[in-house]
Amino acid sequence: xxxxxxxxxxxxxxxxxxxxxxxxxxxxxxxxxxxxxxxxxxxxxxxxxxxxxxxxxxxxxxxxxxxxxxxxxxxxxxxxxxxxxxxxxxxxxxxxxxxxxxxxxxxxxxxxxxxxxxxxxxxxxxxxxxxxxxxxxxxxxxxxxxxxxxxxxxxxxxxxxxxxxxxxxxxxxxxxxxxxxxxxxxxxxxxxxxxxxxxxxxxxxxxxxxxxxxxxxxxxxxxxxxxxxxxxxxxxxxxxxxxxxxxxxxxxxxxxxxxxxxxxxxxxxxxxxxxxxxxxxxxxxxxxxxxxxxxxxxxxxxxxxxxxxxxxxxxxxxxxxxxxxxxxxxxxxxxxxxxxxxxxxxxxxxxxxxxxxxxxxxxxxxxxxxxxxxxxxxxxxxxxxxxxxxxxx
Numbered sequence: 194x195x196x197x198x199x200x201x202x203x204x205x206x207x208x209x210x211x212x213x214x215x216x217x218x219x220x221x222x223x224x225x226x227x228x229x230x231x232x233x234x235x236x237x238x239x240x241x242x243x244x245x246x247x248x249x250x251x252x253x254x255x256x257x258x259x260x261x262x263x264x265x266x267x268x269x270x271x272x273x274x275x276x277x278x279x280x281x282x283x284x285x286x287x288x289x290x291x292x293x294x295x296x297x298x299x300x301x302x303x304x305x306x307x308x309x310x311x312x313x314x315x316x317x318x319x320x321x322x323x324x325x326x327x328x329x330x331x332x333x334x335x336x337x338x339x340x341x342x343x344x345x346x347x348x349x350x351x352x353x354x355x356x357x358x359x360x361x362x363x364x365x366x367x368x369x370x371x372x373x374x375x376x377x378x379x380x381x382x383x384x385x386x387x388x389x390x391x392x393x394x395x396x397x398x399x400x401x402x403x404x405x406x407x408x409x410x411x412x413x414x415x416x417x418x419x420x421x422x423x424x425x426x427x428x429x430x431x432x433x434x435x436x437x438x439x440x441x442x443x444x445x446x447x448x449x450x451x452x453x454x455x456x457x458x459x460x461x462x463x464x465x466x467x468x469x470x471x472x473x474x475x476x477x478x479x480x481x482x483x484x485x486x487x488x489x490x491x492x493x494x495x496x497x498x499x500x501x502x503x504x505x506x507x508x509x510x511x512x513x514x515x516x517x518x519x520x521x522x523x524x525x526x527x528x529x530x531x532x533x534x535x536x537x538x539x540x541x542x543x544x545x546x547x548x549x550x551x552x553x554x555x556x557x558x559x560x561x562x563x564x565x566x567x568x569x570x571x572x573x574x575x576x577x578x579x580x581x582x583x584x585x586x
Contacts, residue, residue, distance in 0.1 A: 196223025197547040201382065204229055204284060205243070205265065206293040206305075210364060211322045211398065213243035213261040214371035216292060219378065220264035221540055221549035227284065227565060228267045230558050232586050243294075245558040252557055257529045260537040262555035268566075269559035269586035272303045276584035281305060283569050286314050289391075290378055294322040297332045307393045317391040318381040320374050326397035338398070341366040345402035350409060354426075369401040425473060427480040428466060431506050438489035443502035456499040457483050527551060559586045 201224040205216040208231075220226040233247050245267045246255040256262075268284075270277040285291065291310060293300055300306040300321070307319040324341055325331040331344070339360055342348045347365060348358045377394040385391055403410075424445060426432070431439045444450040447466070454462045457480065465476050484492065489505050496503040507515060513536075518524060523539040540549035562585050566576050579585045 194550070195547060196550060197544060198222040198224040201225065201290065202288045203227070203290040203292065204288045206291065206295070207322065208241040208243045209294050210242040210261070210367040211370040211374060211396075212292050212294045213241070214368065215320075215322075215374040215378070216243075216265065217261050217263065218371070218375050218542075219290075221551070222542075222544075222547070223550070224290075226265040227288075227561075228262065228265045228556070229281070229284075230267055230269050232269055232271045232583065233558055245556055245560075248557045248559075253531055256555040256557060257532050257535050258537065259555035263537065264550075264552050265556060266561035266565060267556040267558055268562050271583055271585070272305065274582065274584040276579055276582060278304055280566065280569070280571075280579070280585065282313055284565070285310050285317065287569075288314070288317065289382070290318045290320065292320040292322065292374065292378070297321075297323055297327050311391065315390055316385060318378060318385065318394065319391065320378055320394040320396060322370055322374055322396045322398070324398050326400060327395045329397065329399075331399075338364045338366040341399040342402050345399050346406045346409070346413075347402050350406060365405065366398040366402045369405060370396055370398045373401045373404070425467070425477060427477050432481065432484055434484050434492055435486060435488045439506035440484070440489055440492050440496075441504050441506050442496075445502070449500075449502050452499045453496065453501045453503075456496055456501065459483070525551065527554075529554065562586060 198219055201219070203216060203219060203224050203226050205212060205226050205228045207213055207216065216224075216226050216228075228243070228245060230245060242261045245262055246252040246259065270280060272278055272281060285305075293305075301309075307317075307321070310317050310319055321327060323332065324336045325334065325344075339348065342351075342361060342365055343358075345366075347361075351359050351361055353359050374394070374396045377396060381392050381394060424430075427442070428444055428450065429442065431441050433439055442453070444453045444466075450466045451463050454460055459479065462476050462480070465472055468476055487495070493503055493505050505511075512518060513524060521539070521543075523541065525537050525539045527535055527537060529535045537551065542549065563573075563576055566579070566585065567573075571579075576585070
């Protein structure tokens with residue numbers, strides 16, 4: 194079966210989740226992904242979703258379940274070596290896309306920045322991922338997902354009942370940036386079909402998060418034109434029920450709210466969906482008390498039959514067995530050659546004719562170094578010498 198991105202070769206120099214997830218998605222759709230990794234040693238980078246398992250005890254299992262790095266090949270290069278840089282340059286002449294997530298300026302110091310790569314391959318699409326972007330006044334400031342969410346305004350939109358900011362339970366900036374990087378790369382691939390040239394993609398994690406506050410941004414920019422309704426917690430969000438579990442309600446529309454109120458036996462609350470002050474507290478307190486009289490599954494059954502917006506709040510083990518997750522094949526069961534049946538994340542994008550495919554499990558670090566160099570025309574003797582000098586592993 195032909196895959197959608199078959200024939201596209203990508204150099205992946207991303208050690209962290211945004212780049213790793215971006216190239217995972219592109220690899221699932223058929224792109225050839227070559228992971229370029231740091232030498233294994235005392236200073237070998239151990240963390241990061243884009244780091245392959247070092248060969249040794251436990252590596253088999255880690256690679257089997259490491260879906261972020263599936264459908265990829267691993268090449269270890271010490272880019273501080275001139276010989277390794279020559280290998281990179283040769284590989285770059287054959288690649289379509291390169292993605293890196295170094296701090297701005299590092300790629301230039303290594304001689305692998307966009308300007309350097311463009312000279313040897315004008316068709317190269319080069320995607321940089323960083324916290325704040327290449328020209329931000331914060332470009333050299335260290336950070337992680339919560340830092341970028343804070344600058345972009347998302348953090349203060351996620352607050353507890355005391356209005357204090359609460360950390361997101363999912364890496365919003367990491368996942369969002371992966372999606373935006375993938376969109377940018379695919380857009381540049383289409384543009385190249387028209388222009389014949391590659392281009393540079395500057396992807397910032399803060400920028401990606403900022404796009405997610407767009408609904409609030411409309412109000413921030415034009416408070417006289419737009420108003421963001423702050424729905425009460427009994428209208429939108431999780432609510433505790435009997436037994437300490439939770440349901441999630443989303444009765445924003447008047448007809449959903451009306452059905453909800455009738456079903457719980459409080460038709461008198463129908464006019465007070467957006468009530469504030471004492472009345473709002475009365476409605477909230479009464480509904481919370483009513484919900485504590487039945488279990489999660491009882492309420493889900495009752496309120497679903499009444500056609501309100503209601504779902505259970507699932508625990509992780511319940512998520513993995515949920516009928517939606519199973520029907521949509523969001524968890525795949527795969528045959529591993531040594532470990533037997535293992536499970537990985539499925540494909541959130543469903544294509545009818547060219548669906549995603551798991552063609553290989555994640556590699557060990559440096560597993561394909563020889564294979565990739567032989568593909569570039571290096572002899573076994575030349576590869577041996579490169580290993581002896583430490584240029585490759």
